[in-house]
Amino acid sequence: xxxxxxxxxxxxxxxxxxxxxxxxxxxxxxxxxxxxxxxxxxxxxxxxxxxxxxxxxxxxxxxxxxxxxxxxxxxxxxxxxxxxxxxxxxxxxxxxxxxxxxxxxxxxxxxxxxxxxxxxxxxxxxxxxxxxxxxxxxxxxxxxxxxxxxxxxxxxxxxxxxxxxxxxxxxxxxxxxxxxxxxxxxxxxxxxxxxxxxxxxxxxxxxxxxxxxxxxxxxxxxxxxxxxxxxxxxxxxxxxxxxxxxxxxxxxxxxxxxxxxxxxxxxxxxxxxxxxxxxxxxxxxxxxxxxxxxxxxxx
Ligand SMILES: [Zn+2]
Numbered sequence: 001x002x003x004x005x006x007x008x009x010x011x012x013x014x015x016x017x018x019x020x021x022x023x024x025x026x027x028x029x030x031x032x033x034x035x036x037x038x039x040x041x042x043x044x045x046x047x048x049x050x051x052x053x054x055x056x057x058x059x060x061x062x063x064x065x066x067x068x069x070x071x072x073x074x075x076x077x078x079x080x081x082x083x084x085x086x087x088x089x090x091x092x093x094x095x096x097x098x099x100x101x102x103x104x105x106x107x108x109x110x111x112x113x114x115x116x117x118x119x120x121x122x123x124x125x126x127x128x129x130x131x132x133x134x135x136x137x138x139x140x141x142x143x144x145x146x147x148x149x150x151x152x153x154x155x156x157x158x159x160x161x162x163x164x165x166x167x168x169x170x171x172x173x174x175x176x177x178x179x180x181x182x183x184x185x186x187x188x189x190x191x192x193x194x195x196x197x198x199x200x201x202x203x204x205x206x207x208x209x210x211x212x213x214x215x216x217x218x219x220x221x222x223x224x225x226x227x228x229x230x231x232x233x234x235x236x237x238x239x240x241x242x243x244x245x246x247x248x249x250x251x252x253x254x255x256x257x258x259x260x261x262x263x264x265x266x267x268x269x270x271x272x273x274x275x276x277x278x279x280x281x282x283x284x285x286x287x288x289x290x291x292x293x294x295x296x297x298x299x
Pocket of ligand 1: 041044228
């Protein structure tokens with residue numbers, strides 16, 4: 001999976017599926033999802049600015065060209081539509097950023113956990129509690145044990161606030177947001193990135209205090225490689241390409257979202273997406289014109 005050859009094999013399988021499952025052989029549209037996921041593994045291992053990642057994409061581009069030629073032969077070039085996108089980007093290796101003069105740091109998971117634990121301990125002491133407040137942490141933030149504070153009559157929101165205040169002084173932390181701030185349904189806030197974190201917040205699963213790391217502070221358990229999962233542009237900026245039947249030629253410069261993908265495909269198929277779906281169809285709603293209606297179905 002750490003090589004370009006994994007996704008060459010994935011596309012071999014995709015071609016086989018088109019043939020064996022007889023995709024595109026009748027009037028009902030078929031959808032084939034192909035996950036070219038070695039991009040993620042290669043990106044984690046070597047970073048986006050590496051020779052290895054470049055090699056991966058050169059080979060993927062070539063193999064995708066072969067796949068399109070296969071679809072042209074098999075289905076006809078006006079009888080299919082391709083959507084090509086990604087679910088996230090990735091941070092360059094912090095060492096590579098440093099080499100290029102960009103302030104960046106690598107925080108090993110054990111140091112990350114220790115720093116969050118220590119900051120939470122300061123809050124515990126200030127609140128006069130005797131048992132540890134810190135329960136656990138993950139890359140999203142800190143989970144607290146509120147049993148003692150609650151039994152002493154301290155409001156959970158007050159305890160979370162105190163902990164968040166201490167976590168904000170941890171060197172690799174840009175902001176700390178409490179569960180109360182994230183679940184509050186008040187008007188949209190202009191606090192940076194708060195709205196994005198609200199979209200990622202789930203009251204019964206998310207940490208008591210969620211953390212936004214500084215822009216190029218990478219938390220990882222290894223001394224090499226890189227990762228994703230921040231709200232910054234290197235993570236959230238994705239390609240989105242539509243190609244083939246029903247797609248007008250052109251380059252669009254407006255902001256788009258991953259959530260536009262399903263409504264756009266629905267629009268190209270002539271199907272109205274449900275009203276509560278996030279995202280919009282980027283080409284509006286089209287009648288499906290790629291195949292004429294069967295004569296026997298006409299009135
Ligand atoms: Zn990944």
